[in-house]
Amino acid sequence: MPTISSAGIGSGLDVNGIIDGLMAVERRPLQLLQVKREQFTAQISAYGELISSVSAFQASVDKLSTLSALDIFKGTxxxxxxxxxxxxxxxDLGSFGIEVARLAEKHQMASKEILDTDTFGGKKATDALHIQVGSDPANKLTIDLSTAKTLAEIRTAINEDVNNPGVTATIIxxxxxxxxxxxxxxxxxxxNALTLSKSGKVKLSDFDFQTLNDIGGDTSxxxxxxxVDGYTLASSSNTVSGVIxxxxxxxxxxxxxxxHTLSIARDTAEVENLVQSFATAYNDFRAAINAQRSGSLSRDNILLSIENQVRSVLNRASSSGPLSTLSEVGLSIQKDGSMSVDSETLNAALDSDIDAVARLFADESDGFASRLSAxxxxxxxxxxxLSSRTDGLNQRINDLTDRQISIERNLEIVETRYRAQFSALDALVSQFQSTSSFLTSQLAQLPKITTNKSS
Known part of the structure; x- marks a missing residue:
């Protein structure tokens, strides 16, 4: 009997179609796994959005959660x-009078006019020009003139010295x-005043350096x-700290x-901005939670749990100081659940006792912002x-992947078995069909038998 090389050719059975149908049934568990994977992935994405919303809310809360963060001052x-x-x-708070009599300057010196080809030094091995910055002899730069140098070469030697104590040279x-x-x-x-000296045969008079600052030779x-308020002071820098x-x-x-008047005060406007930003962040956070109710977390009680926890914090009075509720600083929850700010009440509280407002939010153990951040x-x-939920879903996806790999390996075995079985069936049916055709042919060749009927 000839070997069947393609299932169904010998018998006429649609073996491939039958196997495809059977394998479609066998693959249904894979389809269910894919559905679960998509559900888990959507939930992870939703948790990610929720985590981002919580992070944004916490960032705003944290700006109110420490007393030092609310110690905001402004100077005008x-x-x-x-x-x-x-x-x-x-x-120190208050107003201070200041008069500026003189600005601090960088010491500048210029040589006389000299030909660009003229050189200095080159007469003795000890020939040198020294530039000291300030009163410390350790801050001295030495330009070696044992080999004669032009002004341009002296400039380069000064600027490229790795131990330069703080002087820059230029050529005009x-x-x-x-x-x-x-x-x-x-x-x-x-x-940082400059002092020049020389050694060897070098003569400072050959340079004839003159101070360019209008200080009359007095480097002070x-x-x-x-x-400041009648107290005359000096500073080596035009940026002054520590006087006040x-x-x-x-x-x-x-x-x-x-x-002129310098005024130092608490920056109540900036604190007000932080409180306004807190209310805005709360409303954005609440909107993000509501948006998830119609998405992949619609049946997840975590949204209600988060809302209840926040509501519990906002409704519980603080024992941090003279102020105990958010309403005392103008914050209130509306009928729709949003938070509003009464600027008039807030400003009155800030003007009355800004430290009490700060403690209401930032008290380490019982401030509203401290509790919300925790x-x-x-x-x-x-x-x-939320992090644990996300980790759990990622692990479940990993488990699904392992199951998918196992099922796919088993499907390969099942399909191989089906093909072997149906190939054998195809061959058997083909054999039966051949036998049937042979018998039919042989029977057709038998002589016909006639019978006589008696009348």
Whole structure:
């Protein structure tokens, strides 16, 4: 009997169709796994969106959750073109009069006009030019002139010295190949004044350096001079800190004879902005939860649980100080569940006792912001509720993948078995059909038998 190379050819059975139908039934568990995978993936995505919403809410809450974060101060100047002011940590509050008599300057010196081909030194091995910055002899730069150098070469030696203590050299080119060497301290003030000296056969008179600053030879005049509330002070920098506790001011222009006012106060406007932002973040967070109710988390009680926990925090009075409820600072929950801010009430509370407002939010044990931030940690922290749910779903997807691989391997075995079985059946049916055809042919060739009927 010939071998059947293609199932169904011998018998006429649609073996491939039969096997495909059977395998479709066998693959139904895979389809169910895929449906579950899509459900889990959608839930993970929804949890991710919820975690992002919680993170945004917590970020706003955290800005109110520490007392130091609410110790916000502002400094204002009556003439910011002359002096700018910045309040830093725990400044002295009040108004201060300031007069700027002089700005701090960088010390500048210029040589006389010298031909660009003229050289200096080269007469003795000890020939050198020394530039000291400030009063410390350790801050001295030495230009080796044992080999004669032009002004340009001296400039390069100064600027490229790895131990340069804080001086920059430039060349100014004039007419008829004349040049001047300009020396300038990198920082302002008398502490950075330049002092020149020489050794060997070098003569300073050959350079004839002159100070460009209008200080009359008195390097102390390189310091800024200003008066605060009648107290005259000097500073090597135009940025001054420490004169008023917690305050830094920048001297921008001298204005002799005119006093300007620096005012340092609590920045209630910025605290108000933080409270307004808190209310906005709460409403955005609540909207994000509501959006999930019609999505993949529609049957998940976690949304209701989160809402109830937040509501519990907001409704429980704080024992942090004279203020105990959010309504006392103008925050209230409306009928639709949103949070509103009464700016008039908030501003009145800030003007009356900003420290009490700060404690209402930021008290470490019982402030509203502190409690809400801790609550958010319980949702999205490493072992938080939402994080754990997400981790659990990812593990279930991994388990589905393992089951899918196992099922697919088994399906290969099942399909191989089906093909073997139906190939055998196909061959058997084909054999029966051949036998049937043979018998039919043989019977057709038998002589016909006639019978006589008696009348």
């Amino acid at each position: 100047s009556s003439n910011p073109d002359v002096v700018k002011v910045t309040a830093t940590d725990n400044p 080119n004039g007419e008829n190949n004349q040049q001047k060497l300009i020396l300038k301290s990198d920082d302002t003030g008398a502490d 005049q390189l310091d800024a001079e200003f008066t 506790n917690g305050v830094t001011f920048e001297l921008l222009a001298k204005d002799v004879g005119n006093q 609550l958010a940690d319980g949702w999205i922290g490493a072992d938080g509720l």
